[in-house]
Amino acid sequence: MPYTPHTAEETQAMLDVIGVKTIEDLFADIPADMRPKSFDLPQGLSEMETCAYFEKLAGKNNTDLVSFLGAGFYNHYIPKAIDNLVGRGEFYTAYTPYQPESSQGTLQAIFEFQTAVCNLLEMDAANASVYDGGFAIFEAMMMAVRAGRKRKKIVIDESVNPFYREMVDTYTDNIDVDIVVVPHADGLSNLDALKAAIDSDCAAVVVQNPNFFGNVQDFTELFEHAHANKAAGIISVYPVMQSVMKTPGEMGADIAVAEAQSLGQPLSFGGPYLGVMACTKKMIRQLPGRIVGRTEDVDGKTGYVLTLQAREQHIRRAKATSNICSNQGLCALRALIHMSLLGPEGLIRTAELSMERAHYLADRLTMIDGVELLNDAPFCNEFAIRLPINAEDAIEALMDKGFVTGYPAGRAYEGMDNVLLVACTELHSFEQIGVFTELLGGIL
């Protein structure tokens, strides 16, 4: 059933108006030798049967695991009002707001989202979002390359999420941009080595805070050094922790990006997620994607429009700042409603509850013989520990007991086969942490 309302009589009446005999006459332009060689698709199902099929498939996923797996993607609490509001058809089934008179709901929501992002990161301007945190890093790099004129080198810290660095490698493979990776030092950004890598060909330096190992650092001096060498400072952050951490604005970053999955988006096996991009006034014209601005209508009434569209593909085509078209509209709306329901205090509490659990877990785990923290630097809700055995083996051993131990750092870093990344959020109970610690202790 294709959700079409046409009765046989109506179809005939329409064909009569068009002046053809059959529906097939409308496809006469497609010659016989271009028709499908096969079209072996299953029979359609009723809605009832379809839902039953997917209930069965979804049931093949386990939802009872207790998971300490993070790696940049976290299971935070999602207030129930979000689904209800975002599910409204007026938001759900509208197009990109090209006609502002009939899209003020979407436009004002994006404007408020931009405001929330700028306030959280203490940056001047934000766009309506890009696909995810990794793509945001790539777009930020391209902003810096364009702003840096002939500069082609991007210096990226190795402790930036390896999932994102892999994406960056893919996207830059066929373009004239050199990616220079500066090795981490025991899980921390090597600030001196990063500084040394910034030369007259460098367009930007890219760091992450907290980094992949969960550690928190100050990049103010690094960005000052970058500016002195006419390079841009790009920082990738974690929105929940940003409620308490020193901001990109305070550190003097030129572009701040984030994966905002932690703001109201379920993990959903990888997406859709939400890439956030914000920048200083100086960089606004390099921002990719949709940007909403406030203005007035002919009667002087306040309204909102897509602005600075001359950067975009539908106007500039080959000369656009990016090819991005649709962004993550509903995900941005979810994030905005999430931040509004939690407010500043709620977001800070979420960060603190997560930190408190992670530190409790770290204290317990390091009491086990042979287990130690990778370094002494501050961390928030995720941290790296060195185990006496291979981290993959530890993960495998606990998987059968219903616990996801964490992420094995050896997947992305040489010489770290025994290093495990463990994450907590406000949704972990102290009891779960206790059981987990005992189980892990039991196999070491």
Place this chain on the structure above:
Amino acid sequence: MKTLFAQSVPGRTACLPPKPEERAERFLPKELMRAKRPVLPEVSELDVVRHFTRLSTLNYSVDSNFYPLGSCTMKYNPKYTEYVASLPGYTTPHPALPQLPKGAQFTQGSLQTMYEAEEMLCELTGMEAFTSQPMAGANGELTGALLIAAYHKHKGNKKTKIICPDAAHGTNPASAVLAGYEVVNIESKDGIVDPEALEAVLDDSVAAVMMTCPNTLGLFESHLPTIVEKLRRVDALLYYDGANFNAIMGKMRIGDVGFDVVHLNVHKTLATPHGGGGPGAGPVGVSERLVPFLPTHRPAKAEDGTYYLDTDLPLSIGHVSPFYGSFAVMLKAYAYMVLLGGEGLTQATERAVLNANYMRKRLENHLYIPYNRICMHEFVASASKLQDECGVRALDLAKGLLEKGHHAPTIYFPLIVKECLMFEPTETESKETLDGFLDDLIDLIETAKKDPEALFSAPHNTPVRRLDETKAAREMVLTDEV
């Protein structure tokens, strides 16, 4: 309407988590903490609910209005797909779980879903394999261009250009440039790609040609076989922009007619909601010669019937998204395909084309239609003659339609038709809806001739009237400073 920031009252709260025992100062030294709390709305839950409910009512949407936006395929989005995507079995799993030792066994449902969805897309399009990783149509284009680059690099071909017809979507040239190519535009003849114009720019440096079929004028590219043959001679690949795929389901398969790469916009053809600007998904299908280059971590089926992620892909271009793309969006698209089946999908295409031709025919005596012949799922009209007659432009007609409660068609695209209005009714609209819209549009055209001023000042009854875009660009107020 006041922003939520402007409604903020210090100390007011909504969904507050329990009070932590320790504050952040215990874990972070002062120099690593922010100096001031973030300025976010301090409001009650009712404030939030009322604010966003009211905002939503300021939008036109498919659920509330006819939305004949050309090239956007604003069809009805069936509600059960939302239910399917919200099943906890689907929303819960962490994407890195199946990559861990013994982790795949706990995510068999998601892996099977991805595998089956890609299989079904292959049969629907005639492509050899699909990847669900690209996160939107434009991201699919970029992925496609990267696959093309990887293919040529592997073969040792020196390619620097991608050819785009003048009727192409703006994303095509933008994606080609982002992937490192120089773009060559070619002019259309009689509304479709001209093989001679193509021949004139075709040489060994051409990596690919990007085509939309039917094209953005709603016309079938009838020189396709000739074009395929020409490209083979210089080992150039043929790219299919799937934006208009709703016009050919069951009538033609992209793989059968010689395309090498295709992206589909699932929020168009496969009925996932557009959401006021995403999230989308842009699955990419390839012909046999491009399969080895697909993004890594491909869902696969083992001999024992279990599902896993294949990472043994030495020629893969790598990752285009952190994991497997917009999983939940692809899930909705797959649920739509399962319900419709082959017959239903074909019928969707047939009725989309029926509706477009019906509209075209009813409009032909009222508005100039530059390529007035049987069209596919959309067609293009022009207000240029009306403008000559009374000064009323495509923009004015669009605003007049808004006033009458319809969404406007796409205007000023494609760029090759002056004062362009592009109509795409989709298959889910009834004859009464189309008639109601057409009556209003014809009425507007008549009004324009008698009283053009009425259209210049439209709309009058929308939440806001025509907005000052110059002021917005000049003043750049991009955040609410309360």
